[in-house]
Amino acid sequence: MNDPLLRVEQLHVSREGVPILQGVNLQAQAGEITGVLGRNGAGKSTLAYALMGLPAYAPSKGCIRFAGEDITDWSITERAQGGLTLAWQHPARYEGITVRDYLKLSASGAGEAELTESLELVQLAPSYLDRLVDKALSGGERKRIELASVYLMHPKLAILDEPDSGVDLLALGDILSLFRRLAQEGSGVLIITHREDVASQCHRSYLMCRGHIILEGSAEAVKRYFLSQCEPCGDNAPEMSGEVAKRV
Incomplete structure (x- = not known):
């Protein structure tokens, strides 16, 4: 295997004196989709922000x-x-500019055909280019437009924090196709999600619990463990041992 595009080693992050990430290790390869799966409160967004x-x-x-x-x-x-780029769980609000101008913030040299293609990849009509980015757009539309902008950047690594947030189930397949397209074109993709059906589309996955990576392996194996063994994060969740993550 080639040297990883991203290598995280023993990462510790605290917020207001409270440990959030505790010795996180993970890797992501160029041309692959890597998943970080975990319940709400596991520390996944903290990982995205730290990266x-x-x-x-x-x-x-x-x-x-x-x-x-x-x-x-x-x-x-x-x-x-x-x-390196990050698509936020809740897209940033740029008010009063057209979708065309918003997309060109990511790719100033992009032509009309490229802008149109990026919208079509997230199942939005070309007519959206002339719409204003304002309150008339739904959260799901904003999310799709943000993902189109990520595609236009052609980043070395795209970090996607809960990329399905606000997106209906009918659009989810198209968005997953966009991630595969990014990987096929040589980008690394790191998907951070609480949904096992999203993580199952990855080449490999990590399972996070209470700020620790507790499992790494094939997306299907991590999904099975998540569904059969994981409980919601909270004060009653088991303490982590700090051992190296199991591999499956």
């Missing part, structure tokens, strides 16, 4: 290596310039 370099989620210990570089101390801007 993207949000200052409030700076690690206290550990290392993030991306495309052969140690980026642990890089800013958000430096990571974005290096080819």
Whole structure:
């Protein structure tokens, strides 16, 4: 196997003195879709924010290596310039500009055909290019437009935090096809999700519980364990041992 595009080693992140991530290790390859599956409260979004370099989620210990570089101390801007991007669980609100102009923020040199194709990949008509990004758009439409913008970036690694949030089931298959298209074109894709049907579309998956990676392996094997063994995160969840994740 080639050297991983992303390698996370013993990552620790705390918020207001409370440990959230505790020794997280994971890898993601270029040209593959990697899943991080876990119940709500497992620490998945914290992982996404730490990988993207949000200052409030700076690690206290550990290392993030991306495309052969140690980026642990890089800013958000430096990571974005290096080819790392994050699609947020709740899309950012850019009000008062057209969808066309919003997409061109991601790909200033994109022509009309590329913009149209990006919308069609998320099942939106070309007429959306002339619509304003405003309150008239539903949450699901905003999400699809954000994913179209990620595709236009052609990032080295796309981190997708709950990419199905606000998207109806009929559109989910099309969005998963978009992720496969990104991978086929050489990008790495890291999907962070609480839904086993989304994680099952990945090449490999990790299972997160209470800030620990407890299992890694094939998407199908991790899905089976998640459905049969995992309980909701909370105060009564079992304590993690800190051991190396099991492989299945």
